[in-house]
Amino acid sequence: MNETEAQPPSASTGNVRAEIIHALSARMFAGDDLAGSKLPSERQLAEELGVGRAQVREAIQSLGLLGIVDIRHGDGTYLRESGSDLLPRVIEWGLFLGEPRVLDLIEARQYIEVALAGLAARRATDEEIEQLRASLDAMDRASGDEAAFVELDVQFHRVIASAGRNTALADVLSNITSLLRVWMARSLRAAGETTSSHGEHVAVVEAIASRDRRAAESAMRQHMRQAERRLKRTLGDAPSQIQARHLPD
Numbered sequence: 001m002n003e004t005e006a007q008p009p010s011a012s013t014g015n016v017r018a019e020i021i022h023a024l025s026a027r028m029f030a031g032d033d034l035a036g037s038k039l040p041s042e043r044q045l046a047e048e049l050g051v052g053r054a055q056v057r058e059a060i061q062s063l064g065l066l067g068i069v070d071i072r073h074g075d076g077t078y079l080r081e082s083g084s085d086l087l088p089r090v091i092e093w094g095l096f097l098g099e100p101r102v103l104d105l106i107e108a109r110q111y112i113e114v115a116l117a118g119l120a121a122r123r124a125t126d127e128e129i130e131q132l133r134a135s136l137d138a139m140d141r142a143s144g145d146e147a148a149f150v151e152l153d154v155q156f157h158r159v160i161a162s163a164g165r166n167t168a169l170a171d172v173l174s175n176i177t178s179l180l181r182v183w184m185a186r187s188l189r190a191a192g193e194t195t196s197s198h199g200e201h202v203a204v205v206e207a208i209a210s211r212d213r214r215a216a217e218s219a220m221r222q223h224m225r226q227a228e229r230r231l232k233r234t235l236g237d238a239p240s241q242i243q244a245r246h247l248p249d
Contacts, residue, residue: 020059039077062178105176110224112173117220119164121213128163132205139198146188187230
């Protein structure tokens with residue numbers, strides 16, 4: 001592999017995992033790794049890319065969700081497909097426009113976010129609630145800057161996931177968010193403003209702070225529905241099978 005084919009991710013980037021995925025995709029589709037071939041170990045990849053093993057593991061899990069690699073616990077990670085000009089685009093843009101998996105991930109995120117909000121209302125510490133309020137202030141200051149707002153949005157939901165005290169749900173949500181991140185930015189850009197999204201976050205925090213599980217779930221459900229509507233507006237030219245999927249009341 002040439003040095004130009006997969007550069008180590010920059011430490012200054014706000015999304016290290018995405019940079020690792022870019023680097024891994026460049027490595028896998030350079031032609032050295034064929035369909036069914038075993039990828040180097042996490043330790044080897046971490047050394048090659050100049051990052052931590054945990055970050056490599058998270059990136060590989062994201063590739064597994066995309067169906068690009070087969071993760072065999074106790075055996076290793078195998079490439080499902082041979083190199084393709086299209087597959088790197090799957091990594092760069094999150095998912096193909098019109099892929100059913102886009103909706104599958106959105107639907108999964110909705111259920112997980114609502115569940116974690118309810119758990120956070122019961123389990124969040126005072127410190128975590130203050131962190132959420134600080135995130136609201138930061139998002140308010142970032143109004144108009146979609147890239148910064150998305151980064152703060154991800155951090156906001158990460159605090160809620162942590163406050164829910166369910167690592168299984170939090171880990172799944174983390175991987176889903178990494179795949180939908182680009183769509184989140186595009187939907188906010190298409191909406192042309194961040195004020196409405198910020199207001200939805202305020203309602204979630206107030207419900208969690210009041211320790212009202214039902215209110216927290218309801219506020220998060222409403223936020224997820226609005227986020228879905230914003231996303232759907234970015235898919236106006238998508239195939240007709242792209243339809244909204246709403247959470248039940």
